[in-house]
Amino acid sequence: xxxxxxxxxxxxxxxxxxxxxxxxxxxxxxxGLGGDxxxxxxxxxxxxxxxxxxxxxAHSDALAEExxxxxxxxxxxxxxxxxxxxxxxxxxxxxxFADWRxxxxxxxxxxxxxxxxxxxxxxxxxxxxRHDCVEGWSCIAxxxxxxxxxxxxETKPKPQARYVMFHCMDTIERGLDGDIKYYGSIDLADxxxxxxxxxxxxxxxxxxxxxxxPLRVRVERQLGYKMPKYLRKIELVDSFSxxxxxxxxxxxxxxxxxxxxx
Amino acid sequence: MTIPLEIGGERRPLVYRxxxxxxxxxxxxxxxxxxxxxxxxxxxxxxxxxYVGEQSGFNFNNEVxxxxxxxxxxxxxxxxxxxxxxxxxxxxxxxxxxxxEEAAARGxxxxxxxxxxxxxxxxxxxxxFFAWLFVLAxxxxxxxxxxxxxxxxDIAPRSADFRNLPRDIADHARLRFHHRRDYxxxxxxxxxxxxxxxxxxxxxxxxxxxxxxxxxxxxxxxMFGGRQTARTIHFAMMLLxxxxxxxxxxxxxxxxxxxxxxSIITGWYRVDPEGV
Numbered sequence: 001x002x003x004x005x006x007x008x009x010x011x012x013x014x015x016x017x018x019x020x021x022x023x024x025x026x027x028x029x030x031x032g033l034g035g036d037x038x039x040x041x042x043x044x045x046x047x048x049x050x051x052x053x054x055x056x057x058a059h060s061d062a063l064a065e066e067x068x069x070x071x072x073x074x075x076x077x078x079x080x081x082x083x084x085x086x087x088x089x090x091x092x093x094x095x096x097f098a099d100w101r102x103x104x105x106x107x108x109x110x111x112x113x114x115x116x117x118x119x120x121x122x123x124x125x126x127x128x129x130r131h132d133c134v135e136g137w138s139c140i141a142x143x144x145x146x147x148x149x150x151x152x153x154e155t156k157p158k159p160q161a162r163y164v165m166f167h168c169m170d171t172i173e174r175g176l177d178g179d180i181k182y183y184g185s186i187d188l189a190d191x192x193x194x195x196x197x198x199x200x201x202x203x204x205x206x207x208x209x210x211x212x213x214p215l216r217v218r219v220e221r222q223l224g225y226k227m228p229k230y231l232r233k234i235e236l237v238d239s240f241s242x243x244x245x246x247x248x249x250x251x252x253x254x255x256x257x258x259x260x261x262x
Numbered sequence: 263m264t265i266p267l268e269i270g271g272e273r274r275p276l277v278y279r280x281x282x283x284x285x286x287x288x289x290x291x292x293x294x295x296x297x298x299x300x301x302x303x304x305x306x307x308x309x310x311x312x313y314v315g316e317q318s319g320f321n322f323n324n325e326v327x328x329x330x331x332x333x334x335x336x337x338x339x340x341x342x343x344x345x346x347x348x349x350x351x352x353x354x355x356x357x358x359x360x361x362x363e364e365a366a367a368r369g370x371x372x373x374x375x376x377x378x379x380x381x382x383x384x385x386x387x388x389x390x391f392f393a394w395l396f397v398l399a400x401x402x403x404x405x406x407x408x409x410x411x412x413x414x415x416d417i418a419p420r421s422a423d424f425r426n427l428p429r430d431i432a433d434h435a436r437l438r439f440h441h442r443r444d445y446x447x448x449x450x451x452x453x454x455x456x457x458x459x460x461x462x463x464x465x466x467x468x469x470x471x472x473x474x475x476x477x478x479x480x481x482x483x484x485m486f487g488g489r490q491t492a493r494t495i496h497f498a499m500m501l502l503x504x505x506x507x508x509x510x511x512x513x514x515x516x517x518x519x520x521x522x523x524x525s526i527i528t529g530w531y532r533v534d535p536e537g538v
Contacts, residue, residue: 028372028377028378030300030376030377030378030388031377031378031379033376033377033384033387033388034377034379034381034384040384040387042391043387043388043391044387044391045391046387046390046391046393046394047387047390049394050390050394054472054474054475054478057474057475057478058474058477058478062477062478063477063480064473064476064477065476065477065480065483065484067316071316071317073317073319073321073322074317074319074320074321074322075321077318077320130316130317130473130489132471132473132489133309134308134382134386135308135309135382136305136306136308136309136311136493137309137311137317137318137320137490138316138317138318138489138490139317139318139320140316140317220473220477221473221474221476221477222473222474223473251383254383255381255383255384255387256382256383256386257383257386257387257390260473261472261473261474261475262390262469262471262472262473262474262475
């Protein structure tokens, strides 16, 4: 007897079944994962594993790749808020940020309020790096600023400080419960990393408004949403439970992973 | 003429073909790849374009693929795919999909993504969970198969396999299948390429997109020609895996789905009398 176990009809049927499986999948069978649920929390626990493993692999001095001037081929693409319409921000901008101060407080021995001139007078670092957005795109630009570790050293963080919280001037969301200003946090390992700078310059010029003037942080080993713009205050904390919904940042409150290393 | 898919009888003996470890890793991959694909398309939709090089060209052109939507002169919304500059109308599937009023600009349609609506955050949560599962299963399979001999016995082609290749191709083309305990030549080559080339490449290009991993392994992204090229290759490997999946399913139905399914669930496979 022949071993030919297939007619054209069988072939078509099998293709249809395979296709149907795919179609079934999408629809909205898995839409429940979008909300807060036990299953979602279990899936999201993989992000903690990623954080631990990547922290283990990336020794404290492992540097993000730095590029050359020839790699700067376009202006830095801005994202999120690109023109804050907060009154406070607009008046500071109108005055060239002369009245702006960066407040450094929280779990520190010596809180500070630094002017732009004071920050610019500190030792600086310039780096040409690739900005990776969580959406998937990348863009190379040159960043100049003061290493965050130098600012932290000045304030003498207390031993219980574990995270650096960045508070921003831009309103990212207007809601019935009030407006939400952008905020975000990183751990001390990234805060003290050599390439983590408070940038006031970009591509050889003062930081443009759409990219976060007067000051933004660069955290080169993480994704773009971990580098808040329009900085107002840096706060050292031991936990971020009292901010937003307690997940460490604006996007984290909206379901994004706190560790943006992947 | 219809021939029964399952030819019963004692003349076709059962042999133990798939070890437990092979079966477990197979099903872990099947489940993981299902979720990785649909969450991956969700992630892709956040920026439905692919490039070559280190960065994405916004002020210069290094585009490979773009899915998008725009309007015709008479105000009709259309979806398009642009591949190496060649534009194809893909209204309803790519670029623009959804029925009537709900038609919206999105790369892949809602039936192909998890969740169905635009939600990058959830797509990432799902993707990275199953990515871990996928990687652990592959590493487990590699180590296990080297130890239990599955790799040497079943995957690595022997000289006889290469001699057999033309005949094996001819048999496949005529959909004539031999049911033996051992994989045939094309199976060995296909499984070998999928397991040792495509799967590792999709993992490495995935890691090359991680800014932290790029600091850990400085040559990782460069190895693939830059982070955006790595993202493009990641996408291309996905297409190859989808292609493999389709052929794999068709072959199972062609070769006798009940017998094939039994062997990958229980390990026992009914072979041709001469195929033991």
